Amino acid sequence: MKLIWHIVKKDLRRLWVPLALWALLVVAQVGVGVSLLFGQGSADGLWFQRMITYNYVLVALDLLFAYVLVRHSCTRIRWSARRSSGERAPSPAVGCWARS
16 A cells, blocks of 8 residues: 555656646636626627637647647657566557547
């Protein structure tokens, strides 16, 4: 159990900036969603269309940021151990689904 918490702490120390930026992006998405739910838009619908556009941009940024975050964390995976039967260990791509 100590090893798991050590790995989690190390990852949080290494990725605190991207995770903080991602959290700000999620807060912005929630803000746009709340303003869409409870906002008093103008009669012509321009405000509503602008908020929908903001929402689409934030969702696209969220998907891009999540991809970059997963891709960045997958580059750190190392599989140097060999199996006892002498077979080769799995390639690094096995541990990361985002790697192409």
